[in-house]
Amino acid sequence: MKLPFAERAGLHVASANVPSPNFSHSDAIAGLWSLCRESALTLLQLKGRSLLPVVQGGMGVGVSAGGLAGAVARLGGVGTISSVDLRRLHPDLMQQTGHLLKEPYAAERINAANIEALKREIRRARALSEGQGVLAVNVMKALSQYEAYVRCALEEGVDAIVVGAGLPLDLPELAKDHPHTALIPILSDARGIQLLVRKWEKKGRLPDAIVIEHPRLAGGHLGAAKVADLQDPRFDFENVIPQAREFFRFAGIEGQVPLIAAGGISCLEDIQRLQALGAAGVQVGTAFAVTQECDAAPEFKRVLAQAGPQDVVEFISVAGLPARAVRTPWLEKYIRIESKLKAVAHVKKQCTMAFDCLAHCGLRDGVSSMGQFCIDQQLGHAYTGETDKGLFFRGAGKLPFGSRIASVQELMVWLLGSITLAALTPECIT
């Protein structure tokens, strides 16, 4: 069987992830647009730009940095850098700050190193993207350095700022001098959407898109108050998307705020179903975390890829939000002793990592209703692939290629055209 669209999308170079000499980058982008047309998908419109309807979700710590975000943008999608603790990717910055603990200047120097790392990652992603697609920076509202990261990303001229883990009601003010930067909040239900849009309208700005992240399906921190709420049908895309669109009609802003559905999306049929419901695009996390271009260690990818939906577990993070991750030995043990740790929770003299990554941290602040571990330390172990110590965030869904680590290009071709390398004729695979 000959698959011209796959060929045009450059799949015959995807296995080695090396550009073929007679196959140009713009051919690959044109091929992916053709796949969208063939699959009856509409392109995502963001601030007047036409993009593949696939957003790569921001993933910290260090999972989606410049390498992954640049690779996704390069193919005409939305690539997202997670802004949190990026100094970990830069040996010189770690050498300057990794040992700091009790020094009075520790937090200041670590925060400065993280800003420097964010600038480097934005520039790396931009160079890799070759001017294609959209480059976004994800900032969690719950971070103590939220404002500093947003300002840095805006000054570096990123195309979009995406904010989750809290309501970014202040984002229009922070970005008032940057009207061309897309502002994209992450929310989970129609009530949150209505509240945020009403508040932003009063400030004279609408979201340029909204990511609707499903707490029953997504990886990382989840937009529900308690673990017991994760199954609530009010989060179902079948409810949130039509309700949000109805509100937009009522508010007179119909068609002005594209909706991007996130959580559990792994194939073309998912995207077609969500676009039929009224979504403009989808955001995908875990499947991008297990690509060759993902910035984390190979062991990190292996843990996520080899875990099935039955191996993921939900718990309360130190940020006070439910979270979803792979049930690794560390997490298994933590969950076993969680109630004992909570019973002895008390205010600490200082943060374990010396830079107060979260504005409110259950461990540092001694809040027994919140998690009792150092999230930066655990996510750092996962980033470097320490399987016995790390916290490996993962979504609840199946992965498109099982435990195989594919390239970003192959994932895009699969999501947009339902085509795998295995389905190609031998002459297509060089």
Ligand SMILES: Cc1cc2nc3c(=O)[nH]c(=O)nc-3n(C[C@H](O)[C@H](O)[C@H](O)COP(=O)(O)O)c2cc1C
């Ligand atoms: C390893 C990992 C880390 C994540 N970190 C963040 C983050 O720092 N900020 C954020 O807004 N979302 C984060 N997410 C959520 C993703 O961006 C994405 O919305 C979600 O995982 C989509 O669900 P899926 O994994 O089923 O595709 C993370 C997800 C994973 C798997």
